[in-house]
Amino acid sequence: MLFMKPSTNFSSFFISSNLYMGYCLLFLTIFLVFPPASSLSSLEYIYPNFTASEFQHIDSSGVFLSSRNGTFAAAIFNPGALKTNFYLCIIHMASNAIIWSANRDTPISSSGIMNLTTKGITVSDQYGNLRWSTPPLQSSVYALLLTEMGNLVLLDHSNSSLWESFHYPTDTIVIGQHLPVGMYLSSAASDYNLSSSIYNFTISTSDALLQWYGQTYWKLSMDTKAFIISNYVVKYMAINRTGLFLLGHDASEIFIQVSLPPADFRIGKLGPLGRFTVQSFSDAQWEQEFSGPDSSCRTPSICGQMGLCTDNSPSITPICSCPSGFQAGSQNMSGCVPSDDSQSLPLACNSTNNGSQLNSSIVSFLGLGYGIDYFSNDFSQPLKYGVNLTVCQDLCSGDCSCLGIFYGNSSGSCYMLENELGSFTSRNSGGMNLLGYIKVSGSNTTTNDNGPPPNSSSNHKKRLRVVVLVLLLSTSILLLVALGLLIWMRWKLSKTKEIKLGGFNSQSSEDLDAFYIPGLPKRFDYEELEVATDKFSTQIGSGGFGSVYKGTLSDKSVVAIKKITNLGIQGRKEFCTEIAVIGNVHHVNLVRLKGFCVHGRQRLLVYEYMNHGSLDRTLFGSGPVLEWQERFDVALGSARGLAYLHSGCEHKIIHCDVKPENILLDDHLQAKISDFGLSKLLSPEQSGLFTTMRGTRGYLAPEWLTTSAISEKTDVYSFGMVLLELVSGRKNCSLQSQSHSIEDSDSGGGHFLSSSRSGLVYYPLFALEMHEQGKYLELVDPRLEGRVTREEVEKLVHVALCCLYEEPALRPNMISVVGMLEGGIPLGQPRTESLNFLRFYGCRFTEASTIMDPNGSLSYPQANSLQTGFSYISSQQISGPR
Known part of the structure; x- marks a missing residue:
């Protein structure tokens, strides 16, 4: 039996069978001279005994098998220009990409052959020496199949699989293929030399790792695009049309997810330089969608040994x-x-x-x-x-x-x-x-x-020489011992008095040397920070945690130094333990803690400095207006940072104070969340703000009004409030100018001021009403002057309202929020019945929060004088601006 597929891209090749050799040669000549007008377009199967070789064609490859629709082909192929090394390969025809090779470490010449027998597949050189073969099989081979997914399968007479190429991956994984725990991808030496090289991509029970000579240099869980969904034990990795996943026993048990744009053909490949990339192919070109590490400099040998x-x-x-x-x-x-x-x-x-x-x-x-x-x-x-x-x-x-x-x-x-x-x-x-x-x-x-x-x-x-000197001075040992004992006793006495006067917080900072906490960031000397800040002369912020100062370290790096007051943690070791947790949280959308200082009773934290300050100053200030794309990027970056705090780091961190003041912007207006993890450092008096609050003037979730547990969904609510402020360009609870005038509404919250005057407006309720009426452009910051579409505003408003549900369990987690913003997850449709509490908030806000004095100016009553159940605590009372 003879199967052959003529192609303008691949030359003819020699195929023969032992039984029908003469017929094969005759058919081969006919096919070369008179190609059939209608040839077999899909040759999924070949049968023993079968031999294939690249045959005297320097510029083409020997294809002997195609998948049903011609998506993939099996061939004796050489990827280089010199045509010296040939491999038994599976090729994606549209892109000419090799997704698997059999004899990658034992290439053959153009005269080598592939044999299919009842015992399996063998690849031999021109001298008949075996270079590669399938392992021993349980039964005889009936046929060789190439599936439309690119899987090469040996079948027995009952069509059961005896061996599959998917079970022996090389450097690439495709849609439909699983990479189980313990299996790995091995990089090729180059694009033209397919032999195994020094990098491996392997799957463990809790992560996907890149390794170099057995040393890990990247983890999927640490990547900014990867989100930890659950704590399932990982069984395998897979990619599909919508992303990359680490999965448990089945596809419903997702451990880590990387959402990607929809694509029909996608591969994950470990490249020769040690980077794992995910690419999709469409419209005759490749598009890189994901890469780890994100920087080439994080691969171990990019510049050679000691480079x-x-x-x-x-x-x-x-x-x-x-x-x-x-x-x-x-x-x-x-x-x-x-x-x-x-x-x-x-x-x-x-x-x-x-x-x-x-x-x-x-x-x-x-x-x-x-x-x-x-x-x-x-x-x-x-x-x-x-x-x-x-x-x-x-x-x-x-x-x-x-x-x-x-x-x-x-x-x-x-x-x-x-x-x-x-x-x-x-x-x-x-x-x-x-x-x-x-x-x-x-x-x-x-x-x-x-x-x-x-x-x-x-x-x-x-x-x-020191030993000899000590021996010569041995007569003075007793004197030295006595002197040392005296000094120690005086020091001990002074420390005892110091402890009685000031407690543990007044001890010398040298006590920190008595213990070690893994992961603790750099400890700065107080004198070094004094010099850096010119004796703390440049204050750039203040709040409930303390004051923030700008400084320049000896290496010329600019930092923000926060002096923490009202500490609740009494012991230095407990303080340092919390700082170690914060210092080990690294994400592109989180402000990095560079170090700390313990000096007497003072506690100082040293952060990277953000040139553009906090979001509130940029968003609500009188400077250049933030364009819509910049606002969207801030929203997405902040969401990614919170998602990492909730799901991506070793210790889950609930921020408890998400607001524009705690979102900082760098030189490129990239958003970074600050002050995460500091709620544990509050004194009992200060932390009482987090346990006795009733209501909000800004960002605190409804559960603060009840005995409901505070969870990561509390941050989701606050983030929804921030999204609305990004849309409007003003505080959710603020004066309504004429340019933002609102007509009286009959939809349940009709307490907004008419266009004839200005007053306080509860913007979340206005956003709900405009959503119900489909008037999304009414919500946009007028300074954008039409430079935003209705669809763009609708997207952010939908996400924000879903975050504002009264019931915490109904709010999406931050991973889902990121997915909705990125487009990988469909937008949620806000449930009006879960947002009706905003009507009550809006009503009570306008009734209880404003008092117009005889001169027409606006003032705010004290919280304890209100009979409405609200204690309108300013967000700056908690941690203050940066």
């Missing part, structure tokens, strides 16, 4: 250089080597040294200096805690697998760089407080001056 990578955004290609004290290697070597020719990078444990300890007399360390980071620091735990630099370096010197260290000055953490050295990255000012040292061997034991002087084995002689 220094600087992300040259928005350029795709990063800048590679060498750290100080290193230079580019020879042309045949990728990466950097010590500038001093007498020094070299030692090899890790191998058969030569057999894992023995290196000669300590020739080992030294080169400091990398400040501002340099390494990928493994974010994904590994220190080998030792609370040690000094000398101990850390001694541990590395005596271990042949150790090639360098990173050391934390403030924490005493000792990280090892083992077995393989990759590239380093230029760290921004928000990085970990670590200094790197690379182990070198050679006669020169000096180090550079980019960091604290490292230890070297040459100190051994110095220690011997």
Whole structure:
């Protein structure tokens, strides 16, 4: 039996069967000279015994099997221009993309052959040597099938599957294919050399990981586009028309979701440079939809061994250089080597040294200096805690697998760089407080001056001299001991008095050195912050947590320093534990905590500085108006930040104070949420604001009025209020100017002022009424002057109203909010019956919140004088503006 598919894109090839060899040759000649007017367009099956080879056609490939609709083809294919390495491949015909290859690590020449027998598939070279085969099968093969999903399947006589290519992925996964726990994708050496390379994409029971020589350098759960839906145990990963998913036993058990635009053909691929990308193909072109890591500099060997990578955004290609004290290697070597020719990078444990300890007399360390980071620091735990630099370096010197260290000055953490050295990255000012040292061997034991002087084995002689000196001075030991005892007793007495006078909060900050908390950010000296702020002379904000000052650190980075008052946490260790949790929360839409300071009774937090300040100043101020797209980007960024706090980080964090004052904007107007996690630091008096509030003037959810539990849905409500303010460009409870005039309404909340005068307006009720009437453009900030469509406003109003439901359980979670804003999840239709409470709020607000004095000016009554059940607490009383 002979099957052949003529094509203008792929040449003829040699196909034969042992039984019908003569007929095959005759048919082949006829097909070459007189191609049939109507050929078989879909050859899904071939049968044993079958042989295929790329046959004397340098510019084409040997196709021997097609899926039913011709979407995929199986071929003996060479992806390069030189036509030297041929592979048994499955190809997506429209894009010419290889989605699977059998003999990727054992290519054949153009004379190699593929055989299908009753025992399975084999690939042999021109000499008949076996290069690849399917594993032993349970029964005899009846047919080979290529499905329309791109799966190559061996079938028995009952059409049961004996073997599938989907179960043996290479570097690509397609729609309909599962990547189970324990399975992995392995990168190709290049686009033209399909052999397995150094990067793996693997699935664990709780995440998807990228690894380099077994070292993790990226996790799906840490990506800004990935949302943790539940706590199911992961069984497999899959992609479909709408996204990428980590799933449990079935498709209903979603653990992590990445929402993507709808697409009919999509692949996930681990590229040769170590990045996992998801791409869709339509209209004859590829579109990249997702990438991890998002920066090329976060891949381990982008600049070769010891290379220094600087992300040259928005350029795709990063800048590679060498750290100080290193230079580019020879042309045949990728990466950097010590500038001093007498020094070299030692090899890790191998058969030569057999894992023995290196000669300590020739080992030294080169400091990398400040501002340099390494990928493994974010994904590994220190080998030792609370040690000094000398101990850390001694541990590395005596271990042949150790090639360098990173050391934390403030924490005493000792990280090892083992077995393989990759590239380093230029760290921004928000990085970990670590200094790197690379182990070198050679006669020169000096180090550079980019960091604290490292230890070297040459100190051994110095220690011997110290021992001799101590022996010579042994007669003075008793005197020294007595003097030390006296000093200690006086110190102990003074500390006892200090504790009695001031409690634990007045102890010396040195007490922090008595314990170590993993993940604690950098600890600053109070004097350093005094210098940075010019003795706290530039105040940029204040509120219930304290005052905020602008400062410039010694490395020229600008920071915002918050002095916290009214602390509820009494012990330093408890305080530091909470700070460690906050400091380990990293997201592009969250303000980064750079460090902290404990000085006597004072607690200070050091944050990255946001040049454009808080959203309220930009949105409600008199400066340039925020355009609609900028407002939408702020809404989406804030939603992503809150979704990460609720679902993406290790410890769920409920913000409790979402409002424009706590949404900060950077140079590019990217939104970042601030003050998350600080509610635990309030004193009992201050935290009472969160437990005894009744009603709201701004952003607090209805559950504050009841005994209902406060949950992440409380933040969802507050976010809905912020969305409405983004639409209107003014406070939800504010004076109504004539440009925002509203006619009296009969829809249940008819307490708005008419266009003939100005007054207080409860904007959420107005938004509900305009939604009911379909008049969405009535809600828009008039300063936008028509630069927004009805559909764009309707989208944000729908999302906002769904967030404002009175019942917390009916509100969407923030992951769903992000999905609705991005378009991956259909918009919810607001349920009027769950929003009727806004009519009561609007009525009571206009009755109880305004008092017009005889001169016509507006004043506000005190909360305790109202008989309405509201205590209109200003949002600034909680944490204040930034």
